[in-house]
Amino acid sequence: MTVLNDAARALLESPTIVHLTTLDPDGAPQVSAVWVGLDGDDIVSGHMRRTKKVRNVARDSRVALSLQTDVVNAYGLQEYMVVRGTARVEEGGAAALLQRLAHVYIGPDVTFPPPGVEGPGYVIRTTPERVTGVGPWVGPDR
Amino acid sequence: MTVLNDAARALLESPTIVHLTTLDPDGAPQVSAVWVGLDGDDIVSGHMRRTKKVRNVARDSRVALSLQTDVVNAYGLQEYMVVRGTARVEEGGAAALLQRLAHVYIGPDVTFPPPGVEGPGYVIRTTPERVTGVGPWVGPDR
Numbered sequence: 408m409t410v411l412n413d414a415a416r417a418l419l420e421s422p423t424i425v426h427l428t429t430l431d432p433d434g435a436p437q438v439s440a441v442w443v444g445l446d447g448d449d450i451v452s453g454h455m456r457r458t459k460k461v462r463n464v465a466r467d468s469r470v471a472l473s474l475q476t477d478v479v480n481a482y483g484l485q486e487y488m489v490v491r492g493t494a495r496v497e498e499g500g501a502a503a504l505l506q507r508l509a510h511v512y513i514g515p516d517v518t519f520p521p522p523g524v525e526g527p528g529y530v531i532r533t534t535p536e537r538v539t540g541v542g543p544w545v546g547p548d549r
Numbered sequence: 550m551t552v553l554n555d556a557a558r559a560l561l562e563s564p565t566i567v568h569l570t571t572l573d574p575d576g577a578p579q580v581s582a583v584w585v586g587l588d589g590d591d592i593v594s595g596h597m598r599r600t601k602k603v604r605n606v607a608r609d610s611r612v613a614l615s616l617q618t619d620v621v622n623a624y625g626l627q628e629y630m631v632v633r634g635t636a637r638v639e640e641g642g643a644a645a646l647l648q649r650l651a652h653v654y655i656g657p658d659v660t661f662p663p664p665g666v667e668g669p670g671y672v673i674r675t676t677p678e679r680v681t682g683v684g685p686w687v688g689p690d691r
Binding site for chain 1: 566568570571572576577578579580581582611612613615617625627629631633655659681682683
């Protein structure tokens with residue numbers, strides 16, 4: 408069972424940048440922008456290097472992903488979605504995932520990662536647990 | 550002294566929605582979208598009720614604010630800004646601040662908060678400590 412409805416899935420599969428919040432060793436919030444896609448009911452992002460966010464997730468699985476849209480609702484508020492979940496780091500698979508996501512985020516002709524950036528890399532896989540925000544992803548009444 | 554350069558200040562004064570990350574009692578990241586403005590070198594947001602983010606800041610001052618732009622850089626990456634800082638809650642002043650921000654975010658004719666929503670409310674005041682992301686706010690080389 409997933410907490411993502413069709414609207415949530417559509418937004419996560421669109422070329423909308425995702426702000427990924429992880430937790431630093433001291434517990435402070437760390438935010439960076441990532442491309443994401445879906446793999447079944449999980450949200451996946453690819454990382455060629457063992458960046459801070461990869462190290463953070465390996466140590467503390469609690470993450471939040473937030474996405475901003477251009478849609479303004481009837482009250483004048485812009486729609487957005489926040490997904491909270493539990494993430495884990497998988498070794499390998501980053502290049503293939505990034506190539507797939509580059510086609511979504513940049514275009515059909517792009518090669519990504521760029522030449523010279525190699526290695527198995529890491530995939531951050533997040534199992535969504537709760538969706539909040541303003542928009543059709545939080546239920547029929549909002 | 551502030552860590553905000555002119556580009557950072559301009560983005561924070563524009564009608565760009567801010568994703569505010571606070572920390573829940575158990576340390577998990579909590580994200581919601583807010584309007585912000587500048588008051589001197591601090592970033593301020595107004596809240597009519599003692600919402601979860603207000604309670605979170607009162608307990609743990611560590612926050613992150615992230616903003617997405619529509620600008621795509623020469624590498625095909627969308628520019629965004631993350632500000633990490635220390636926040637505190639001030640009682641009162643929310644209605645006047647929200648009215649000022651509604652003029653920025655919605656338009657010159659809007660009345661906000663809407664009639665019936667009253668009270669002194671709360672202001673979350675964040676002193677910026679570090680700026681990251683992709684764009685002119687992180688320095689001349691990026």
